[in-house]
Amino acid sequence: MFPSRRPAILLSLVTLLLASLTGCADSPAGKNLEQSLAADPKLKDNAIAFEQSATDPKAQNQTLAQLPSDFPSEIPQYPLAQLQQVTPPTAQSDGNSTTRWTSADPVNLVQNFYQKQFQDSNWQLLSQPTVDEVGGTFEARQNDLKVKVSIQPIQSNGTNTGSSSATPSPSQAAGEQNSGAATELTIEYVRDRSDTAAQPTANATPLAPTPTPTPTAQPTATPQANNPTNTSNSLVFSDINKAPTELRSHITDLAQLGVLALNPGGSKQNSSATSTQFEPNKPISHREFARWLIATNNQIYANNPAKQIRLATDSSQPTFQDIPRTDPDFPAIQGLAEAGLIPSPLSGDSTAVLFRPGAALTREQMLVWKLPLDTRLVSTATIDSVKQTWGFQDVAKIDPKALRSVLTDFQNGDTSNIRRVFGYTTLFQPKKSVTRAEAAATLWYFGTQNEGISAKEVLQAKPQQ
Structure with missing residues (x-):
């Protein structure tokens, strides 16, 4: 019978407790009890701050x-x-x-x-x-x-x-x-969407005025077949400001010589056009550099047939499998091979059976093709000798066939191709593609530091002719 009395006892206790709280609501004990059961105000403030940080963009990280x-x-x-x-x-x-x-x-x-x-x-x-x-x-x-x-x-x-x-x-x-x-x-x-709106900086060298084209000189005794250029159709490139500042004058001088205005087979670009795009930062191909190389050399030595490169004739047996007689650049490319200026089976390189005309020219290839026209003699070289002279960190990446040209170029002092084109550098990057602007700077000067000639000197001598 005792379990049946438990609900009545519990109800009595709850009633007594409520009565006590009501009676002492204004007493100190009642206030203390109320405060102990109230919500923490810090939690409320923190909730507001958290809500503001989530919505205010200024508070975000x-x-x-x-x-x-x-x-x-x-x-x-x-x-x-x-x-x-x-x-x-x-x-x-x-x-x-x-x-x-x-x-x-x-x-x-x-x-x-x-x-x-x-x-x-x-x-x-x-x-x-x-x-x-x-x-x-x-x-x-x-x-x-x-x-x-x-x-x-x-x-x-x-x-x-x-x-x-x-x-x-x-x-x-x-x-x-x-x-x-x-x-x-x-x-x-x-x-800068305009080609001419760019203002030079304080450290940039301003582009010199383009020289006025001079009248065509009277024909000399040099055979026309060996000098396939004509300075009367020299070009003024509208995108010259896109080239590195140090190389712009080189491009301008070669343009005035007319050696950069050649298309395959020696045909000229539109002679009525007063400007064209040079695309100075575009990689140059084997075909184009071969064309520029032979044209510039023969133009610079226009009055010295002994230093000119002879163009090949239609009767020549093609050296490269991918350059047949019908190729528009066959006379120039075949002529370079027959002169021993580029690697080919004629020069003893049995692996160079393809010219790869569309491939990008590399830095080491550019020196191999150009150095024989500067010094007429290429020194023997080793990895150690190149490292001791140039100090290149990546000398081990240079093709052994190109080491001689790299070392010989060092002996030309400040007129060396590497210094003129790339400036001071401790990395040669032999497999890196050569740009059209860099190729033009290479061809701007022929010879050694003691005996050589630049495209600028040739232009200055034109009126005297």
């Missing part, structure tokens, strides 16, 4: 910035950098778009990355940091795209130690400090 959809793919992006800020083009920035990045890597790694990327991708470097400079600014151009990359170290407090176009806000500095950023880089870029 700066690393959530999105790269613009029109960001040029040609611009190198440091793989371990985080995008912090994007600034669209404005009138005050001259139309430049700006992106700001940070990286935990030290400045020298970022700087070496952009130095190598700009060189390997055939960018025209308008200015760059000095060797001893920590950080600095690269200004480069490729076709109609101009880019400026500023690299500066960030101190431990999150501030930039170098000059910057914009001062980071406290929230940005805090975000960079928390992320362990050691380097800040700013990339400014703009596309």
Whole structure:
């Protein structure tokens, strides 16, 4: 009978408790009990703050910035950098778009990355940091795209130690400090759609005025078959500003000689056209360089038949399987082979049975073809001798057949092809393709440092003829 009385007892206890709470609601004990059962106000404030951080874009981390959809793919992006800020083009920035990045890597790694990327991708470097400079600014151009990359170290407090176009806000500095950023880089870029609108920078050499074409000289005793050029139809290239600054004058001089106006078989381009596209940064093919090589040599030595290269005749037995007599460039290519200037079975290279006219010319091939016309004698060489003279880090990658030409070119001092075309470098990159601008710079000068002649000197002598 005792279990049946339990509900009644529990009900009595609950009633007694409620009565006690009601009676002492205003007492200190009642207030303490009420406060102990109330919700924590800190939880309420934290919930509001959390809700605001989720909806307020200013409270979001700066690393959530999105790269613009029109960001040029040609611009190198440091793989371990985080995008912090994007600034669209404005009138005050001259139309430049700006992106700001940070990286935990030290400045020298970022700087070496952009130095190598700009060189390997055939960018025209308008200015760059000095060797001893920590950080600095690269200004480069490729076709109609101009880019400026500023690299500066960030101190431990999150501030930039170098000059910057914009001062980071406290929230940005805090975000960079928390992320362990050691380097800040700013990339400014703009596309120039006009060929002539680009303004030269302070470190860039302005393009010299194009010389006025001179009247055609009177015919000399040199056979026309050995000098298939005509300076009366010299060209003025409309895209010359796209070429590296150091090579523009070389292209202009050769254009005035008329040796760059040849199509296969020696036919001229449209003589009524006053300008054309040179495409200076495009790789040059075997066929085109062979055509330029023989035409330039014979034009420079127009008054010295002993130094001219004879063109092959239709009766010559084709040396290369892919260059038959019907090929429009057969006289030039076959003539170079018969003169022993390019590798072929005639020169004892039984493996060179194909000329591969459409293949891109490499740096080592360019020297092998050109050096015999400079020195008339190529020295013997080894890997060690080339490494001791040039100091190239990649000398082991050079074809053994090209080592002699590379070493002989060193002996020409400042008139060497490598120094004239590529400037100072510790990497030769022998298998890298040669651009049309680089090929023109190579052909601009023939001979040694003690005895040689340039295309400019030939042009200056024209009026005297």
